[in-house]
Each structure stands twice: as C-alpha cells, then as structure tokens.
C-alpha cells in the first residue's frame with residue numbers, strides 16, 4: 112500500500128486543524144485512498160515553541176528542511192504573499208502538489224502559481240481560500256465548464272458577518288464582537304484585513320479570476336470595510352427591517368469584471384439577509400443554471416480543515432496516483 116506524505120506550512124488555527132483532522136480520520140482516509148496519509152513536517156515561524164504533534168514529525172522554521180523530506184503535498188496555511196509564494200514555487204519545482212488556504216497570496220499570485228503548476232504537471236487546489244467550509248471553488252469550477260457566470264453576490268468574510276450579527280443581536284460594539292471572533296479562530300492574524308474588507312476583496316479577486324479564467328486587476332474591484340457603520344444604526348435599522356451585511360458583488364459582461372466590496376442595508380427579500388453569524392453565503396447567477404445559493408460556515412478551524420483534506424482526497428482520487436515511499 113502506498114502513502115501520501117504531507118507537509119504543513121503553518122500550525123495556527125488552520126494548520127493544527129488539518130493535522131488533527133488527518134490524525135482523527137486516518138482510517139477513513141486510508142480506506143478511501145487505499146493508502147495512508149502522513150504528516151511528515153510542520154513549518155512554523157517560531158520553532159522553539161512545543162507543538163502538539165507526534166515525535167516523528169519534523170517541526171522547523173526552515174523551508175529547506177521541510178523540502179528535504181519525502182513530501183508529496185504541501186498545505187500552505189501561513190500568512191501573506193511572502194515567503195509563502197517563494198516556498199510554494201520551490202515545492203512545485205520539486206514536484207509537490209499544493210493546497211493553499213492563503214487567500215492574500217493567492218489573490219496576488221494565484222494565476223502565476225496555477226500556470227507554474229501546469230507546466231510542472233502538479234495540482235494546485237485552493238478551496239479554503241474562499242468562504243471557509245463552503246465548496247464554492249469546486250462548484251464554480253464545474254459550473255463554468257458549461258455556463259457563463261454573469262453575477263455573484265456574496266458574503267465572504269465570516270468575521271465581519273459575525274460582528275454585524277452580534278452588534279445587532281447582542282447590542283455590543285464592533286471591538287467586543289471582534290475580540291470574540293478572534294477567540295473563536297475566525298479572524299485573520301491582523302484583523303484589519305477582516306474589518307476593512309481586504310479579506311473579502313482578495314476572495315472577490317480569486318472568484319473573478321476563476322469565472323473569467325483571466326488575470327483580474329485589483330483596480331477592477333472597489334473595497335470598503337465595516338468600520339464606518341455606527342452601532343446605533345445597526346441596532347435601530349432592524350426596526351425598519353434592515354440588516355447591515357458586508358457584500359461582494361461581481362458583475363461579469365463579455366468577460367469583463369466589475370467588483371464592489373462594501374457594507375449594504377438589505378431587507379428580508381434579499382437572498383443574503385438570513386446569512387447570519389460566521390456563515391458565508393454565495394449567490395451565483397449563470398446562463399443555464401439560473402440562480403444558485405450556497406451557504407455555510409465561512410471561517411474557523413473545523414470547516415477550513417475539512418475542505419483542505421477534501422482537496423487532498425480529490426487529488427489522489429481523481430488526478431494523481433499514490434506513490435510507494
């Protein structure tokens with residue numbers, strides 16, 4: 112029986128979630144893939160901190176030590192464009208498949224990374240970059256094989272949606288709700304990315320590139336976060352039937368994307384009105400399929416780890432053969 116050797120870049124909320132899920136579901140994964148899945152190395156910033164991993168897993172802050180291991184798949188769960196992009200390029204050159212959760216890196220470099228991976232004959236999967244546990248990347252990839260996507264309206268930042276729901280339901284302020292989102296593992300390492308709309312913006316760019324199959328320039332997407340909303344308005348507007356939602360709108364005409372990421376007041380008629388708490392919602396309008404709505408947990412350890420491990424299973428069930436190490 113073969114095996115899949117995995118290296119995790121990052122051991123925070125997402126990286127540790129992937130490790131724990133692989134450990135917990137070892138039997139199911141072995142049966143499904145006819146081969147075991149082993150985490151062989153973990154890359155962290157500070158390798159002096161003791162990590163909760165088996166003693167045979169290499170824990171290091173040096174990417175070359177990671178790539179010196181017999182690694183088949185790299186899971187990128189670190190933060191920011193660099194050094195992640197450089198590390199992933201090295202890994203691709205070495206023949207590793209890539210799974211990433213790092214949406215900032217992928218918004219800037221995803222197009223390049225996909226091209227490089229194609230040249231080298233390795234897989235790049237990125238379901239976790241958009242909408243946490245909601246399988247929006249896989250759904251859109253299938254949809255565009257026959258349909259033209261003309262519009263996407265979505266809530267893509269779990270932290271902002273959680274904050275706005277808590278501000279309204281519990282009448283607490285933005286900072287108090289944000290602290291809770293951080294405690295729950297929803298927020299980015301720098302939560303400015305969530306509340307100022309950068310995180311949703313990166314996700315919008317990734318979706319726009321997926322549906323147009325073209326590189327999308329950042330100036331095609333307008334960005335505004337939720338920090339300009341006043342708490343009393345969030346509370347009082349509900350009496351008039353209005354909820355504040357942070358919404359991404361992408362309109363695609365003849366392959367040209369126009370994107371807006373901004374807070375909006377919506378009524379019960381709006382398809383995203385009922386998307387509450389950390390949930391994300393994505394409404395896709397396409398040529399033959401009409402309107403399709405996906406909803407589910409948009410952030411957090413369990414859902415994000417789940418889609419990453421699903422990407423891994425997909426690679427070895429549908430794209431590559433398991434090797435014998």
Ligand SMILES: NC(=O)C1=CN([C@@H]2O[C@H](COP(=O)(O)OP(=O)(O)OC[C@H]3O[C@@H](n4cnc5c(N)ncnc54)[C@H](OP(=O)(O)O)[C@@H]3O)[C@@H](O)[C@H]2O)C=CC1
Nearest residue numbers: 121122123124125155156157188189190212213300410411
């Ligand atoms: N949290 C979530 O719900 C989701 C997060 N994501 C994305 O996943 C990625 C990880 O997020 P999350 O787990 O929440 O973040 P955390 O801040 O919890 O963890 C980040 C991890 O990456 C390590 N790291 C950061 N920079 C470097 C570096 N330069 N070299 C080596 N290791 C590094 C850190 O090391 P150390 O432990 O030593 O500090 C830490 O282990 C981010 O890109 C995020 O946008 C995607 C979907 C959902």
Ligand SMILES: N[C@@H](CC=O)C(=O)O
Nearest residue numbers: 268269270298299410
């Ligand atoms: N901070 C992000 C995490 C998932 O992508 C969010 O809140 O949506």
